[in-house]
Amino acid sequence: MSLYAVLAAALFFLGLHGLFAARHMLRKILALNVMTAAVFLLLVVLAERADVADSVPHAMVLTGIVISVGVTAVAVILVVHLAHGRGRDRGD
């Protein structure tokens, strides 16, 4: 299981790096999603470690998954609007 803890940490930094390094907005959204996945992973791994099976982190992750899809949807629509707005400004 410790393998997955390392995965969570690595994914988090990967996503953080992507959030700054990626040029295209859509990639930034993907990076953000990778980071959320990493956080969920860490929560579930820690829940696994507890002495008694702990369902509170699972419930939090369930809530988090639904919220992250909401955030992704809003961000994606904003990117689409942004892309079209930019195109008009440049005159093409």
Place this chain on the structure above:
Amino acid sequence: MTALAWVGASLVALGVPFFLLGTLGLLRFPDVFTRLHALAKADNVGLGLVCFGLGLHSGSLAHALKLALIWLLMVIASAVGAGLVARAAIARGVKPWGV
């Protein structure tokens, strides 16, 4: 019961070569239309064998019916998907290999 479980397990094992062949087709076939076969045929036979085998292995009818439903849904999805991708590819002007 144990005999049934063994038959089921060997059916599951028998499904694996189909997945491998499907991936081989995915990698080696020359164009989209031929590669569709890998998706629509080989993998679904593999999944069918796995589902059938696991159904026999579990020895419970309800479980086996659920597995059959899963297989049916996957077959529908890949049949429709393959047809759609082929249509879209033709509409886009992708030429079949050798034509």
Place this chain on the structure above:
Amino acid sequence: MNELFIAIVLVLLGNITVGLWRVMRGPTAADRMLAAETFSTSTVAIVLILATVTGRGALVDVALVFALLAALAVVTFVSRAWPDIGEETARGGGGPKP
């Protein structure tokens, strides 16, 4: 028997790994999409076998959800995305959108 099943699951995951080559290579968007669809079939098989190994019936439901939604990606791709995407290198395909 569980040993056999775990070995099979390992082989299937390796199979996905090899298939990723097609996602990376393309050449058309349809090829990448196709490869992703193939992976979802393999994933259903992996989840089903893991369900048997761990004896958790709930995992079969996970596979059921996958199977139900398997068509969603292809349908979205064909009806929404592909007609508009400028292809990187289409084999005799249409060029990028004007």
Place this chain on the structure above:
Amino acid sequence: MMAWAITAFDALLVALLLWLAWQAIHADGLFRAVISFMVFGLLMAVAWVRLDAPDVALAEAAIGAGVTGALLLSALGRLPERDKEAPADRRARGLAAVGLAALALGGATALATIAWALPAPGLGREVTEALPKSGVDNPVTAVLLNIRAFDTLLEIGVLLLAVIATWALGPMQWSAPARVMSPALPVLGRLLFPMFVLVSAYVLWRGGHAPGGAFPAGALMGAGGVLVFFAGAKPWITGAELDPWRWLLSLGLVAMLVAAVGVGATGRSFFEYPVDLAGLFILALEVAAALSIAILLFALCLGGRPPHRWGSEDEA
């Protein structure tokens, strides 16, 4: 033999997930990135299975592999320009990436070790003790709809806000009818719709005593709605009559608020259900939450205000 094979499986899965995440952020071509991310979501569900979190795996299967993929692919079709990266600075970025990767690996191991060293009593014992009074047998459902029902209330509120935000930005962003018509599409919609209803109801019903419940059921129903809609079905309510939309979209939030405040009339505090009626309360809230999550996800996937008449709209 078994332990070895399981470790190999985990290692391969972890390596694949890292590789796919890297590809999603840095691969050439947006489409390749999106497909990599979709495969990433698929394999994350396998990771949840390995981590013994079937509830999360169910939700991830419906949302990560379903709704998010559909959202990203639809957006890709609407983006006018491909992301062009100047080839000149790609080498410099590659070097920077190597440095950052080293840094990240160091930081990652440090973080993982720290997380590992944390004391981990967890709340498992408390939940198990409260379970008989909660009204259901599945601890995750108990946490979501009784013990921490407040979180669920806020979460549905966030989803509602997201829908309001996207609809406020203008009309629907992707057209309703499919671009490539095929006789298989309407058949697919007709065939799958009853299956979606059936399986969602089943997942919802199972939530009381086994993994499942309002979240996966709602997500599945929402994703199913999107699939059937993309296959050519037209919802019976349009954008011309927004009242039904308003009621449907706020259904879950209203139900949760009524349950939260309503118990106050009998002198109880916020979300404190009567113990003997808790099961009933949770069932009602689950149905409301599932329907509401389904409708909200569907509304999100429209990518904007629905048109006045289906099928006649022009894209913005």
